[in-house]
Amino acid sequence: MTITENAPATVQLAPSARITNGQLPAWSPWVLLAASLVVSAAVFGVVAAGGGGFNLVGTIIVGVLLYVVLIGVISSLVEGRRKATDRIVTALVASAFGIAMVPLVSVAYTALQNGIAGLNAEFFSSSMRNVVGEGGGALHAIMGTVLITLAAAVISIPIGLLTSIYLVEYGRGRLARGITFLVDVMTGIPSIVAGLFIYALFALILTPGIRMGLMGALSLAVLMIPVVVRSSEEMLRLVPNELREASYALGVPKWLTILKVVLPTSMAGIVTGVTLAIARVIGETAPLLVTAGFTASMNYSLTDGRMMSLPVFVYTQYMNQGLPAEAYVNRAWAAALVLIVIVMVLNLIARLVARYFAPSKSR
Secondary structure (H helix, E strand, O other): OOOOOOOOOOOOOOHHHOOOOOOOOOOHHHHHHHHHHHHHHHHHHHHHHOOOOOOHHHHHHHHHHHHHHHHHHHHHHHOOHHHHHHHHHHHHHHHHHHHHHHHHHHHHHHHHHHHHHHOOHHHHHOOOOOOOOOOOOOHHHHHHHHHHHHHHHHHHHHHHHHHHHHHHHHOOHHHHHHHHHHHHHHHOOOHHHHHHHHHHHHHHHOOOOOOOHHHHHHHHHHHHHHHHHHHHHHHHHOOOHHHHHHHHHOOOOHHHHHHHHHHHHHHHHHHHHHHHHHHHHOOOOHHHHHHOOOOOOOOOOOOOOOOOOHHHHHHHHHHOOOOOHHHHHHHHHHHHHHHHHHHHHHHHHHHHHHHHOOOOOOO
16 A cells, blocks of 8 residues: 655745735844934034034934834835834834933933042041031041941841731731831832931930931931832742742741741842842931031941931032032032942942842852
8 A cells, every 4th residue: 555645735825914024134223223313413403504503412302203213114114014013112112211321321420520520538538627618528428328328227127128028928907908008108208208207206305406327327217118118028929939838838837937938039139129228218318417417527426416428418518618619519529429339339239149149049
């Protein structure tokens, strides 16, 4: 018996049934973008030649809009409507990213350009005690910022983490819903309200007009706690329930399961959230101006007298300019640059810690 094998029939798809009709070269979007910017620059150049100034921002915006139209039309003719839609959305997303980067780059560049002139050895080794005019430094403000922020972290991290553990592992009913509601409300309160609350509390307990570093740390802790709670809560909820159930099946009590299974699994996200919470409050000015006050001298004690911080130092130097005014402005910009660098370092540390504690990281 002979078996005859027939070749499979080739199915021909109509052009309208295909996903795409062709493919644009990889370099074509860049060429279209460059051409759109050139055309836009030429149009605005003609306008500038007529008497007005050249508008760089308008050139970029019109060029990007022209690029979106061109890439959509050309891709639709060559690749099909689906690919054209994808390219248009990609262009819009990239444009939104570029718009979001503009203020960040502008702030960093401005702070670097204006603050580099005020950075020197004296700036990091001396305070403003008995300094009028040129000279002096921000050592007292740097130390105050470190001490106040560290105290705020010591206060807020345990409270926030334990609260998030309660909400995820134990909280049920009205109490848990009430805590969640209060945390959400605290997340949106203005920072000055936290400062006024702590100031009023200490004024009632001790004496009106009192200011010290501990009060500033408490006001920052009020702002940090809801951020720590929300970030830690989300990380704890991402831990698979199968891990908890496997631990319970082995006879491990719940508190030990949380300590040995849940927390190590979510540690990367928790540390990242805590670090970002510290970076969020380290630049607060209003609550520290109300609670910690300002001083020109070194103060290493959180409970004895006023304590300077970098945000307040920037504010006082810029608002209370003496002669020469340039010296005060340079010190303000230098302190702002140092503060930006500290926040940047904290964010880098958060990324490194998150990568190190990631569950997939083999150690």
